[in-house]
Amino acid sequence: MRMPNSDETPRRSSLSRLFHPILAGATLRDRLLACLGALVSIALTGLLCGALFGEGSHLPLIVAPMGASAVLLFAVPASPLAQPWSIIGGNTISAIMGVAAASVIHDPIIATGVGVSLAIAAMSFTRCLHPPGGAAALTAVLGGPVVASWGMLFPFVPVALNSCLLVALGLVFHKLSRHNYPHVVAAPVNTHLTADRPSAERAGFQEEDIDAALAKLNETFDIDRADLTRLLRQVEFEAVARSNAEVKCADIMSRDVIAIDADATVEQARWLLLNHNIRTLPVRDEAGKLIGTVGLRELALASGSVERLVSPATTARADAVAMGLLPDLTDGRTHAVIIVDEERRIVGLISQTDLLSAVARALPKGSKPAAVAA
Known part of the structure; x- marks a missing residue:
């Protein structure tokens, strides 16, 4: 097989750039x-x-x-x-x-x-x-x-x-076609209704960093400012997940998962949450498949069957990269991710505590975590 000469390689590279989609994310x-x-x-x-x-x-x-x-x-x-x-x-x-x-x-x-x-x-x-x-x-x-x-x-x-x-x-x-149009980027909010910024915005780059970068680049970009911020924060999460790709959900998940049937009573669900000191309770149907979750917020003043109180569950597969759950478990709403198999049967659960322990183990030896304000 003939090897390409030095003149052909730049030409092919130029052609590749010519026909490569110029819009990020285009499919x-x-x-x-x-x-x-x-x-x-x-x-x-x-x-x-x-x-x-x-x-x-x-x-x-x-x-x-x-x-x-x-x-x-x-x-x-x-x-x-x-x-x-x-x-x-x-x-x-x-x-x-x-x-x-x-x-x-x-x-x-x-x-x-x-x-x-x-x-x-x-x-x-x-x-x-x-x-x-x-x-x-x-x-x-x-x-x-x-x-x-x-x-x-x-x-x-x-x-x-x-x-x-x-x-x-x-x-x-x-x-x-299920596109977000008119395109509106939901501003992150503190789900605890306090004056603090959402937890995901307290670390990493800040708004003034974006302003400084735009000023130094001296260019006008066809992207909404809120979209740019959201993209950069997702890039941060993806970089962390890639650099810790060896840690899978199966490595850190709890396997003895406390769950409840959909036809159980609210009193039974509350007892399980309080007795096991957990915040999220997976709910399964008659076939043992996950249909959602309930927590103390839904159960506090309710009565009757659990089924009518079920909320959509955040799920992942056992072979997924554990650090890829960072966006979900730091959004201020999700306390646990349910690990399911191909048939949506519950095989494990990863809580915020589980992921925090994994992040601590992934820190370079000799490094010290930054102090966290109370």
Whole structure:
């Protein structure tokens, strides 16, 4: 077999970079869904506008910037540039800037430059920056007699109308495909309702570290600040799990698990929790399979059967990396992870204490844990 020469290796590396997905986290499934969403939504937007305007209308049924908006809406729905206000406000406000520039400046070359620059400024100040807005401004300037005859109505019909229909169809599509849209990042909260920050935010990097890094990089990134923080914290957890990959859940889990049947009474469940000094009680069905958990919070003032009080359980497999449970067991809500087999039968349990002991053993020899404030 012929070995590649030194000239071929850089060429292959360049080709690999050329065809490598440029968006972090992009999957084939997401891209196929984006294609389907754009197909359905653009077609329906045109059909709906056609029904509203009538086939004989000289007004364009759908403007070109909607194609670019569809790329953002369906291919990168988590982007701040693809949110509903960004699409609707960005396209509409940019079209207004374009119409205004065309009405004042009669030279089309100068008008296009002024229209796009005004669109960027207006979108920035109204917090609806949307790249297709630049195209909407250009369309308003270079649209010809049809656009000129509509004047200031053009930004609203069809631009705003197209944008609203596209966003409405996008909301339905992402709901059906189980995407988080509009993209909202839930802010971490202290589940104990105190003024302290959540435990996961008290160690590691802080908000000021992110500000300092962004200032030094001197770049603008297409990612929400909250998403960036969430990503970096997950990277921390993944790094810890990778560096301690040899410790599996089976190595640290409790195997003699105290559990209860779903048809047991609340009094029996409370007795088990208090007698064994535990906080989480797995609940199993008639076949012995895990259906959820209960704790003292659910049982405190309840009566009757345990089954109606069951909460979803956090689970893992025995061969999973134990340190991978850090995000769950430090979220302020989960006190134990139930270890199950392929048939969801209970084989073990890892509590916060179990994982803390494993973390302590993983510390380098001679190192001292940082003091923990009371």
